[in-house]
Amino acid sequence: MDSTARAEDMAYDVFSRQCPSRGTLEHVTGRWGALTLGALHDGTFRFNELRRRVDGVSEKMLSQTLHALERDGLVHREAQPTNPPRVDYELTPLGREITDRLMDLIRFVEGRMDGVLEARERYDNLAAGGR
Amino acid sequence: MDSTARAEDMAYDVFSRQCPSRGTLEHVTGRWGALTLGALHDGTFRFNELRRRVDGVSEKMLSQTLHALERDGLVHREAQPTNPPRVDYELTPLGREITDRLMDLIRFVEGRMDGVLEARERYDNLAAGGR
DNA sequence: CGGTATCCTATTAGATACTG
């Protein structure tokens, strides 16, 4: 019984090279994936609204990122066949569960940036003294 | 008082292009950063032990990744001046706090991979029918 | 063992122009 439960736990292992979870994790945590999910954590947005929220993303990268997240079932795309077109993006229930955890991580890192910046100064000063 | 607290909350905002938290988040969530931190979550390891744990990483990328994480104060490097040399890597307290949250995310994604794979099939079948 | 240095390729990302 324990061995069965353990086998299920190990069904997907991101540390293994060929595991598909590695690809999905990269979609979630990649530079633009993380910021796009983070933006959608605040609500439903249109394409150009998202572009403004994710400061610095190009049309191309946002489009590519949204496609990957939609394919993985984390983002829902709602297109209205009007003219001009209107397309809304929002998190799916699964996308929301994942993004909740992603935001925990992002907020925590933001909250500790002072410590990170201090560590960098110590590291750089030490390296400068060493040479 | 509330306004002061809010100003502190917004000190670092990863959605803003120039914020240094964006770089640190990329070190933490990048392909090799996430897997390296994940490996170190299990304990202290030597360079080549880490290489084996992070399946697929090259010497060059592991070295680069460890340097970035050490500089950000998330990983501690302990070198013994013996011959042959022995170097141990482990998480700092800050690295552990961040990695705890990272592992929550990773384990959750692994646990939902069946749903992700089903979503991909639906998406690909729809796209195939559309063309 | 624990790396660094170099070279080379592949992938990613940005800018620009264009379309329904």
Next chain:
DNA sequence: CAGTATCTAATAGGATACCG
């Protein structure tokens, strides 16, 4: 508005050789 297509530039990544 919401993208796609194309081209180019920057960066990541791999292979190999070498060093303390």
